[in-house]
Amino acid sequence: MDWKPHAERLAAEATPPVSRWRDAVASTPRHVFVPRWWEPTGSGTWALRDGPADEAAWLRAAYSDTSLVTRVGPLHADRAGPEDRPRGVPTSSSTMPGLVVRMLRHGLLYDGADLGLIGTGTGASTALASRRLGCKHVTAMDVDPYLTGTATDRLASLGMSPQVVTCDVTGPLPGDFDRIVSMVALRNLAGVTAAVRPGGHRLNAEGGLPIYGSRVHITPDGVCHFTRGKWSASYG
Incomplete structure (x- = not known):
């Protein structure tokens, strides 16, 4: 093909x-x-x-x-x-690639940053992050073992080996990170907040997925808002 x-x-x-x-x-x-x-x-x-x-x-x-x-x-x-x-x-x-890219861009990623990506889904977002940052800097998380297992296999078929972990991110995360981007809505952010390194950044979805045709607005206080699904960013 x-x-x-x-x-x-x-x-x-x-x-x-x-x-x-x-x-x-x-x-x-x-x-x-x-x-x-x-x-x-x-x-x-x-x-x-x-x-x-x-x-x-x-x-x-x-x-x-x-x-x-x-x-x-x-x-x-x-x-x-x-x-x-x-x-x-x-x-x-x-999720639509344009939205994934916008989310990752607003995650303020940089070369060498360790990224925690919540919501593995198919693994396509993990692949994009791994292409940009390198597999050793990407940890993808999802609560569904079928999704993490399938994503791991499909990533491996492309020669990619980021860490893909089955876990409930409302509890402790498997490590700490410079940046955490969540592609799914999280109501309990205690585990996520605890896993952000000092000076780090997280971006969290506050709405159902998939989101179609969302638009972003960033307020002066650093909060990101997407229409048709709201997104928020906080620093810590």
């Missing part, structure tokens, strides 16, 4: 021209992380899409700046059959 021209086009859409994230997006095969996904049918149910069964549709979906829903309720697309039509809200996704 010739995915690279599609990734380069996505990078041009999802990142500013001089962004240090552009090469990361252009060199990451997002389709590897989303072989199957859910699409709404318009009648309150979701229909399964299988990438390998239609490579043209797979490329269009994977390299569009949109979120791809991978789990509805408890049913993950990887484990679904073609006749399944779940109802309910998305509970996991491959």
Whole structure:
């Protein structure tokens, strides 16, 4: 599959021209992380899409700046059959790359920073962070062992080996970090706050995911607000 021209086009859409994230997006095969996904049918149910069964549709979906829903309720697309039509809200996704990049940029990352990334999902966000910072500086966390296991395998298939940990981030985190970026909403931030090193920074989602077409505004006191889903940043 010739995915690279599609990734380069996505990078041009999802990142500013001089962004240090552009090469990361252009060199990451997002389709590897989303072989199957859910699409709404318009009648309150979701229909399964299988990438390998239609490579043209797979490329269009994977390299569009949109979120791809991978789990509805408890049913993950990887484990679904073609006749399944779940109802309910998305509970996991491959978040739109442009939003992931904005979140990571507003995390104020720098070369050599150790990043804690909460909400592993498909692993695509972890791949972008690893491309930019290096695998040894990235720790991805999720409470769902299926998501962490699958993400680890797909990252390994690309020769990438960041630390991917199954844990409940409302408790102690597996280490401490210069930067923590959470791609999911967290109501209890005690464990996250305790894991931020002195002088570090965290960025936390305060709204449901996936979030489509969000826009960012940063107030003078350092708080980041996204419309259609609110995000906050704090320093410590």
